[in-house]
Amino acid sequence: MMLDMQPGQKLARGVARHLWAHGFVSVEEFVPARGLRVDVMGLGPKGELWVIECKSSRADYQADSKWQGYLEWCDRFFWAVDTDFPTDLLPAETGLIIADAYDAEIVRMAPEDKVAPARRKKMMQKFATDAARRLQALRDPRV
Template sequence: MNSGAVTAPEVARGVCRLFAQAGLVALPEVPLPNGRRTDLTAIDAKGNIIIVEIKVSRADLHGDAKWPDYCDWCDKFYWALAPGLDPAILSEEAYRPESSGLIVADRYGAAIVREAQDCKLAPARRKAELLRIGRLAIRRSMIAADPDLAAGWREG
């Protein structure tokens, strides 16, 4: 992996490549019903929802107090770090190392350093989230094909 300065979009690209090889699909910048927005949200073939929070600097990590708000909306939670960051910074109890997974990524690929613990969503929440995420992905695809749709988009 690249050892130079790596940006968040490059980390996201590497994580998406890893996920694609494993049969997962991922969507960046997914808003959650609680008002937060994930860096990456992925879905596996069984319908499990995985949220990835990307960090490219120590300041970025320590300045983020919102990430625990994501855990109620996924089956697994991962941190994705740029290669220059020491993964030991996530060993503090505040970052839930016992349950959160760890991925190290650059623009060319990624590796899972620590698997995330399963914390299964309730079936009703999973169904609602899968529908919401699916609609978001399809809406983005429609707008990419016809940007004029964005101006008149109506939720419903």
């Protein structure tokens, strides 16, 4: 139910819908490596890997000290924020998505820095495994 969602989860939902409209699939709260957890990992139709960090407030952004560690795990890195967020705080060399619970819009495309082939293969396998485990858990919570 939407009322039970936290502000960041609402942003992630809108981002996932927007990505879907562009042929991407996504996993929320994806762990690319131990100690890291990205808000949304998008997998594009050509194997693109995008990380989207959802920030619901200035304090939420300022408390995030790990985001630069996500860069090596994706081809493009974006921030997703709502229309009231002070976007001048966000680094200009990153992508920017304006989102709400229902949709999103990419307002600044992130620069591309392609993931190495071996890491891409590992990430795609992890993405598929995580997505399949989550689906199985929905189908059969006792597993």
